[in-house]
Amino acid sequence: xxxxxxxxxxxxxxxxxxxxxxxxxxxxxxxxxxxxxxxxxxxxxxxxxxxxxxxxxxxxxxxxxxxxxxxxxxxxxxxxxxxxxxxxxxxxxxxxxxxxxxxxxxxxxxxxxxxxxxxxxxxxxxxxxxxxxxxxxxxxxxxxxxxxxxxxxxxxxxxxxxxxxxxxxxxxxxxxxxxxxxxxxxxxxxxxxxxxxxxxxxxxxxxxxxxxxxxxxxxxxxxxxxxxxxxxxxxxxxxxxxxxxxxxxxxxxxxxxxxxxxx
Numbered sequence: 001x002x003x004x005x006x007x008x009x010x011x012x013x014x015x016x017x018x019x020x021x022x023x024x025x026x027x028x029x030x031x032x033x034x035x036x037x038x039x040x041x042x043x044x045x046x047x048x049x050x051x052x053x054x055x056x057x058x059x060x061x062x063x064x065x066x067x068x069x070x071x072x073x074x075x076x077x078x079x080x081x082x083x084x085x086x087x088x089x090x091x092x093x094x095x096x097x098x099x100x101x102x103x104x105x106x107x108x109x110x111x112x113x114x115x116x117x118x119x120x121x122x123x124x125x126x127x128x129x130x131x132x133x134x135x136x137x138x139x140x141x142x143x144x145x146x147x148x149x150x151x152x153x154x155x156x157x158x159x160x161x162x163x164x165x166x167x168x169x170x171x172x173x174x175x176x177x178x179x180x181x182x183x184x185x186x187x188x189x190x191x192x193x194x195x196x197x198x199x200x201x202x203x204x205x206x207x208x209x210x211x212x213x214x215x216x217x218x219x220x221x222x223x224x225x226x227x228x229x230x231x232x233x234x235x236x237x238x239x240x241x242x243x244x245x246x247x248x249x250x251x252x253x254x255x256x257x258x259x260x261x262x263x
Contacts, residue, residue, distance in 0.1 A: 003069060004254075008247035010072030014041055015241040017075040022234045025225045033117035033191050034223035036230075037080045044071040082182045085117075085224035087216065093150045094121045094129070097221045100213020102176030102205075105138035106131055106192070113138055115177055115202070117221055118191035129158075133190050141172040154214040156207040176212050177202040 018039045028034040049067040087097045096119030098104070103115035114135065121137070124130045129141040143150060147160035147169075156174035161167075179185065184198025195202060207215045 002251075002255075003071070004251040005248060007070070007072035008244045008251065010044070010074060011244035011247070012241055014039075014073045014075050015237045015244065018237040019234065019241070021078065022230050022237065025230050026227070026234075029223050029225045029227060031191065031223050032120050033085065033221050034225065035080050035082050035085075035117070036223070036225045037078045038233075039075045040077040040079050041073045042076045043073050046070045080183055080185070080187070081224065083224050085222045087219045088222055089219050091218055093152075093218060094123065095119060095218055095220050096121060096152060096174075097216045097219040098176065098207070098213045099216050102178050102207065102212045103193070104131075105175065105177050106135040107138050107140075108135060108192075112194070113177075114188060114192035114194060115185065116191050116193065119215075120220055131191075133192075137174065139172050139174055141174070143171065144169070152215055152217040154208055154216065156215050174207065174215060175204055176207055176215075177204050178212060179203070 021037060021039045025036045028036075046068040047070075049069055084100070087099060096104070098117060098119065103117060104119055106114050106116060108114045116131065118131065120132055121129050122132070123143050124134060124136075127142045127145060128136045129139075129143060130136050141158050144160060144162065146163045148163045149161040150171075151159050151161070151168075152174070153159075156176070158171045158174060159168045160171055162169055179195070179202055180200045181198060184196050184200070185193035186196050186199075188194050203211075205212045207213060
């Protein structure tokens with residue numbers, strides 16, 4: 001009964017982690033480029049209470065199934081789903097979406113590279129193309145002050161139409177990165193991810209090249225969170241939490257009956 005108490009308590013804790021994760025998914029249903037995640041669970045170690053001996057035709061004992069009792073479950077990992085989100089038209093020339101595989105690269109304050117699917121870019125005071133957090137693209141694309149129009153081709157080439165002479169000037173090339181295991185990326189917040197040993201080293205390439213998606217100007221990738229799916233998962237987690245809490249109450253009732261036995 002003491003084991004039942006601790007096992008049920010661990011089950012409640014595991015389901016609480018699941019609810020926390022679902023809440024984060026739902027909170028980011030409107031976040032550009034957000035990728036939903038799920039919690040992975042593992043059962044804990046098992047205790048061998050007893051082993052059985054089964055007789056065979058030769059009246060010799062052989063080992064049979066043993067009596068094992070588990071000790072509950074625990075949350076062990078966050079699994080992120082990088083399925084493509086829907087692409088919505090914005091009409092903003094500096095809004096970019098990757099249709100297919102690949103991440104935009106931005107330079108972090110410490111000099112490292114962050115990876116993102118959020119293509120909501122803008123021009124800062126110095127003319128650099130930056131994201132919403134003010135982090136510049138790793139390609140270091142600078143937009144001239146006298147540019148009257150910006151065009152980004154599907155292969156990531158950025159050009160500007162200059163005022164006065166109506167000439168097209170190439171400003172730079174957007175390069176994408178992809179990973180053999182994007183699920184191993186570390187979420188940094190601000191729609192950014194960082195490379196880890198689990199994700200592997202990044203592969204770089206121009207948009208539209210083999211294995212990479214294309215860049216669509218004037219569009220943004222939406223969150224891939226499905227509200228209906230998250231609500232179903234929330235109900236399942238809630239029911240599991242309630243069941244584990246009833247198990248705690250049942251174990252306490254059994255202990256109370258045992259303590260009340262009179263000799």
